[in-house]
Amino acid sequence: MLNSLVELVSLGFMQRALVVGLVVGVVAPTIGLFFVVRRYSAMADTLAHVSLAGVAVSLLAGTAAIPTALVVSVVSVLGIEQLREKKVLSADTIVSLFLFGGLALGVVLLGLAHGHNVNIVNYLFGNILTVTSTDVLNIVILGAVVVLITMFCWRQLFAVSLDEDTARASGIKVGLLNRVLAILGAATIAIAMNVVGVLLIGALMVIPVLAAMQFKVGFKRTWGLATTISLLSIVLGLWLSYQFNLASGGTIVLVTIGCFILSSIWAKIYPVKS
Amino acid sequence: MRVKKASTIIEAKNLSFSRNGEEVLHDFSFAIPEGDYVGVIGPNGGGKTTLLRLLLGLEKPTSGSLKVLGTVGYVAQRGGTLDSQFPATVEEVVRAGRTAKLGWFGRWKKIDETAVDKAMAEMKITKLRARPLSRLSGGERQKVLLARAMAAEPQILFLDEPVDGLDPQSRDDFYKLLRVINKRRVTIIFVSHDVHAMTREASSALCLKHQLVCHGDKACHIAGQQLRDLFHQSSAELLHHHDT
Numbered sequence: 302m303l304n305s306l307v308e309l310v311s312l313g314f315m316q317r318a319l320v321v322g323l324v325v326g327v328v329a330p331t332i333g334l335f336f337v338v339r340r341y342s343a344m345a346d347t348l349a350h351v352s353l354a355g356v357a358v359s360l361l362a363g364t365a366a367i368p369t370a371l372v373v374s375v376v377s378v379l380g381i382e383q384l385r386e387k388k389v390l391s392a393d394t395i396v397s398l399f400l401f402g403g404l405a406l407g408v409v410l411l412g413l414a415h416g417h418n419v420n421i422v423n424y425l426f427g428n429i430l431t432v433t434s435t436d437v438l439n440i441v442i443l444g445a446v447v448v449l450i451t452m453f454c455w456r457q458l459f460a461v462s463l464d465e466d467t468a469r470a471s472g473i474k475v476g477l478l479n480r481v482l483a484i485l486g487a488a489t490i491a492i493a494m495n496v497v498g499v500l501l502i503g504a505l506m507v508i509p510v511l512a513a514m515q516f517k518v519g520f521k522r523t524w525g526l527a528t529t530i531s532l533l534s535i536v537l538g539l540w541l542s543y544q545f546n547l548a549s550g551g552t553i554v555l556v557t558i559g560c561f562i563l564s565s566i567w568a569k570i571y572p573v574k575s
Numbered sequence: 576m577r578v579k580k581a582s583t584i585i586e587a588k589n590l591s592f593s594r595n596g597e598e599v600l601h602d603f604s605f606a607i608p609e610g611d612y613v614g615v616i617g618p619n620g621g622g623k624t625t626l627l628r629l630l631l632g633l634e635k636p637t638s639g640s641l642k643v644l645g646t647v648g649y650v651a652q653r654g655g656t657l658d659s660q661f662p663a664t665v666e667e668v669v670r671a672g673r674t675a676k677l678g679w680f681g682r683w684k685k686i687d688e689t690a691v692d693k694a695m696a697e698m699k700i701t702k703l704r705a706r707p708l709s710r711l712s713g714g715e716r717q718k719v720l721l722a723r724a725m726a727a728e729p730q731i732l733f734l735d736e737p738v739d740g741l742d743p744q745s746r747d748d749f750y751k752l753l754r755v756i757n758k759r760r761v762t763i764i765f766v767s768h769d770v771h772a773m774t775r776e777a778s779s780a781l782c783l784k785h786q787l788v789c790h791g792d793k794a795c796h797i798a799g800q801q802l803r804d805l806f807h808q809s810s811a812e813l814l815h816h817h818d819t
Contacts, residue, residue: 338661453679460674463661470631470649471675471727517707519664 309543317437318429318549322535324444325493325505330513330527331451332489333506335482337514338462344381344483345503347396348490351377351403353499355491356424357410366424367439367491374487377403382480427498427550429539440492447488454481459520496535497550508557509534512564517572530560581608583644584731584762585630590639592625599625601786603639609730610760612753614773614780621784623766624652627735630764645731645762648672648724650717652736659709665719666704669695672726694726698752714745721752731762738772750776 309315336345355373359366377399384395411421423431432440451458461468461478469475486506493502513526538553583606590603600622607613617623628634630643672694673687695701698718703711711719717737724732734753738746753776757763767773773780782788 338658340658456671456674456677457679459663459667460671463663463668463671464651466631466633466651467649467723468674469633470647470733471672473675514660514662517709518662519705519707520662520667523662 305544306540309540314430314432315539315543317432317434318539319536320437321429321432321440321496322539322553323532324440325496326532326535327528328444328447328489329493329502329505330509330531331448331524332482332485333510334520334524334527335451335458335462336486337507337510339482341482341486342503342507343393343396343400344378344486345490345506347381347400347403348374348378348483348487349494349499349502350400350407352487352490352494353407353424354403354410356494356499357407357414360414361410365439367436367443367494370494371443371488371491374490375484378483378487379480382476382483386476386479423498424494425498425500426548427494427496427501429496429549429553430542432495436495440495443488443492447485447492450481451485454478458482497553501550501554504554504557505531508554508561512557512561515561515564515568517568530557530564534560581610583607584609584611585644585764586640586642588640590629590641591637592622592629592634593637594625598637599785600629600783603783603787605781605787605790607762607764609645609762610757612757612763612776612778613765614777615764615766615783616768616770616773616780617783617788619768623768623783624735626783627733627764627766631733643731646676646727646729648727648729648732650720650724650732650734650737652739659716661708663708664704665700665706665708665711665722666691666695668708668719669700669704669722669726672723676727690728691726694722697725697755698722712745714741714748717741717745717749718752721749725756729761731764732756733764733766735766736768737765738767738769746772 310319333345336342352370352374355370356366358364358373359369362369381395381399384390385392389395390398422428457468457473457478458481460471460473461475465475489506490499490502493505497505509527509531510523512530513523516523516526518526534557535553538556539549541547541556542549542552585605585607587603587605590600591598592600603626615623615626625634629636629641631647631649632643669691670687673683673690677683677687692701695704698721700715700718700722703715703719708716708719721737732753738749741749750772753763753765757778763777765773765777779791781790
């Protein structure tokens with residue numbers, strides 16, 4: 302296994318894949334943790350579907366996929382938050398409308414972009430092995446920005462996630478923080494799109510967090526565990542996909558599910574003492 | 576010796592609130608002095624929680640004015656929107672009480688650590704500091720939420736039926752803690768449907784059923800028939816000794 306790992310990291314495309322994988326491995330559970338504890342998990346899927354429409358727009362407009370997908374999902378997410386705050390419709394209805402609307406728009410626009418030599422499968426299911434050096438640079442910069450903003454807002458995001466009413470009553474800017482979190486979610490999806498594809502991004506944000514939550518520890522320790530599980534899953538998933546010629550995105554997500562099952566069993570046998 | 580008159584910390588003038596075209600609170604006017612312990616009582620659906628949400632700034636009045644002059648702490652009914660499975664330790668939850676005070680750029684200092692330690696010591700939960708929320712009893716959980724509110728060193732403490740669902744011992748412990756807090760001149764606004772407990776614990780009462788029935792001394796002068804109309808119960812069951 303060691304030889305095969307050495308061989309793996311010596312390959313240029315695999316080095317790029319590993320860098321991107323490690324960035325996603327930190328960013329996805331960091332934002333995912335706040336999404337899960339706030340019961341925003343459906344939002345991750347919605348943003349992913351909307352970003353597919355963004356990819357389609359980029360193909361038609363001839364712009365770069367990641368920045369265009371990011372702009373489209375940020376605009377959508379601000380619309381979702383605005384409607385949610387105004388209580389025009391129930392939160393579930395708003396999220397469903399954007400989820401299916403985004404997917405439908407993406408399909409229609411991709412149909413129009415048919416003559417543009419589109420490899421739609423890469424966007425739907427991801428292919429981390431095809432990332433270019435430019436992608437790596439974009440992903441590293443965007444990932445660093447997401448992590449820095451999250452760290453800066455960590456205390457406020459935690460208080461709002463814990464209990465929105467109490468946070469609002471104490472004077473914390475809940476509306477602003479909800480929008481910041483939603484934009485960070487959109488950025489995370491733009492970053493992770495190449496790794497697992499829009500259909501599986503939600504899994505990478507949510508499953509490592511759910512696995513970590515099985516241990517019933519504090520917030521910071523849950524984040525540490527989720528990030529470790531996510532990084533392990535990505536590295537192991539990449540290695541398995543390379544060794545057995547499997548689809549990388551699907552393999553990574555299957556490994557995270559395996560980690561979730563193992564964590565559940567482990568936490569039951571060896572509960573963390575407090 | 577001259578006794579200093581307590582200044583008004585909460586003032587409502589002609590306050591009304593409607594939801595979906597239905598008037599929940601009608602033309603409320605009252606003033607609460609600093610250091611008071613007010614029991615807000617009334618029947619279920621009478622607008623107690625709505626009044627509290629208005630005082631907390633979580634809802635906006637349809638008409639009238641409202642002044643809340645001081646930093647606030649809040650303990651919701653059964654933890655409010657807080658999920659009992661939320662992955663956080665007792666200490667993390669109590670520390671969250673300092674967030675608004677620190678603002679965006681404030682750094683965690685010794686003074687913050689002291690406030691958190693003091694709040695946990697006062698609620699007798701220091702030993703539980705590393706325990707996750709999901710492993711607490713109902714009584715312990717409410718003490719943690721009270722500690723979070725107190726960590727902010729509030730001038731006004733709002734409580735929405737905080738002892739609901741607790742066993743008698745935990746209720747007594749909770750009431751004892753509130754007495755100690757009130758002695759430090761922290762104004763307490765306690766929403767409850769337990770008229771008996773409020774008669775015993777609070778220093779004044781605010782009775783409401785969509786409109787203000789009475790406000791002032793807890794033995795506020797409302798007739799027995801009015802009380803029966805308020806709660807749809809016999810006054811003997813209420814154990815609230817209003818003059819007739």
